[in-house]
Each structure stands twice: as structure tokens, then as C-alpha cells.
Amino acid sequence: MKKLLTSLIILLSVTGCSSVHEYKPVNHTGYGYQESVLNDNVIRVHFTSRSNNKLKVIDYTLLRSAELTLNQGYDWFVITHREVYVDRKKINSSLSLQRHYQTSTQCGLLTCSKTPSHNTSVGLSINDKPQEDIESIMEIKLGKGVRPDEKDSFDARQLSENLRLKYQISSDA
Numbered sequence: 001m002k003k004l005l006t007s008l009i010i011l012l013s014v015t016g017c018s019s020v021h022e023y024k025p026v027n028h029t030g031y032g033y034q035e036s037v038l039n040d041n042v043i044r045v046h047f048t049s050r051s052n053n054k055l056k057v058i059d060y061t062l063l064r065s066a067e068l069t070l071n072q073g074y075d076w077f078v079i080t081h082r083e084v085y086v087d088r089k090k091i092n093s094s095l096s097l098q099r100h101y102q103t104s105t106q107c108g109l110l111t112c113s114k115t116p117s118h119n120t121s122v123g124l125s126i127n128d129k130p131q132e133d134i135e136s137i138m139e140i141k142l143g144k145g146v147r148p149d150e151k152d153s154f155d156a157r158q159l160s161e162n163l164r165l166k167y168q169i170s171s172d173a
Contacts, residue, residue, distance in 0.1 A: 023060050023169055033064040041142040042080075043068055048135040054084065056167070061136040062154070063163040069156035074142035079152040081139040088132050 026032035026048070036044045045068065047061040069077045104115045147153050164171060 023063065023167065033060065035064065035068060038139070041072075041074070042139065043142070044137065044139045046135060046137050048133065050131050050133055052132060054086065054132075054134055057134040057136045058084065059163050059167070061138050062159060063167075063169070065138055065140045066154065066156040066160040066163070069140070069142050070160065072142055073144075074156065075144050076147040076153060076155050077140040077142050078148060078150055078154075079138050080141050081137075082152075083137045085135045085137075086132050087134075 024032045026034040026046075031048050031050060033045065033047045035046065038044055043065070045061055045065045047057055047064060049057050049060070051057055065077055065079075069075070102117055102119075104117065106113055106115065147155055163169070
């Protein structure tokens with residue numbers, strides 16, 4: 001019984017971890033960031049995650065945009081186009097353990113005897129919260145020098161530092 005329970009807990013832990021898609025390049029699951037260079041200073045940035053946090057997915061797209069801007073030797077970027085797609089999925093997940101105790105009494109002609117017994121049942125499902133596949137796509141134009149005074153214009157270094165601090169992401173991630 002202990003082996004079964006331990007195995008189920010490990011399985012739940014592994015499946016729970018597999019649904020967490022942090023900031024990283026896209027992998028075989030399709031989750032993470034990727035980009036397409038459209039021009040010398042125009043890049044399309046994608047970030048896809050299984051999450052319930054649309055803002056975090058958008059922030060990760062902004063963080064990747066800031067990184068690409070700095071890596072290309074630019075200072076700032078302007079978002080020229082943005083889209084967010086949400087695909088809602090319900091995946092059930094829970095672990096339950098129930099133990100039932102009972103005592104049976106059997107009586108003969110002269111005496112009665114009591115026999116205790118127990119029954120254990122284990123249930124496992126994968127996630128009881130609705131999950132969403134969220135994809136954020138931004139097209140950005142990179143620039144140097146004085147940043148334009150537009151609402152979708154960002155200082156790449158400042159944005160990168162702020163979002164790394166907010167989500168506790170090291171600069172070598």
C-alpha cells in the first residue's frame with residue numbers, strides 16, 4: 001500500500017511539474033519563446049504557455065523582446081502589432097485516499113467474536129482547474145538613442161531588469 005501511495009504521489013508531482021511552463025526557449029511541447037527576424041530591426045516574438053495567467057504570458061513576451069533588443073545592440077523597442085490567443089482546456093487532477101474501517105460480529109451458540117477489517121481506496125486525476133494555452137505574439141521595431149514618446153515604446157534594459165525581478169528570473173536564464 002505504501003508503494004502504491006508513493007508511486008501515485010510521485011506521478012502527481014511529475015504531471016504537476018510538466019504543466020508549469022516557465023520562461024525558456026520553445027521545446028518539444030510547444031511551450032516557451034521563439035522569434036522570427038522579419039527585417040534588420042523588426043522581429044516577431046512568440047511566447048506560449050499552459051497557464052491561467054495571461055498577464056504573465058504577455059510579460060514573458062515583453063521580456064524576450066527586451067532581451068532580443070539588447071542582444072542586437074539596440075536600446076529600445078516599439079510594439080507595432082500584438083495578439084493574444086487563449087485556448088481553454090479542462091484537465092482534472094487530484095489525489096484522494098480513503099480508508100474505511102468496520103467490525104464484524106459473529107455469534108455462535110455460546111460465544112461471539114469480533115473481526116476488524118479495513119478497506120483502502122486511492123483515486124487520481126490530473127488537474128481540477130481549467131487550464132489555458134495562451135499564446136502572445138508581438139511584432140517589435142528596434143531602435144537606438146532617444147526612445148520615442150509612444151505608449152508602446154519600452155526601454156529594453158529597464159524593462160528586462162523589472163520583469164526579471166518581478167518573476168525572479170536570473171539574467172543567465
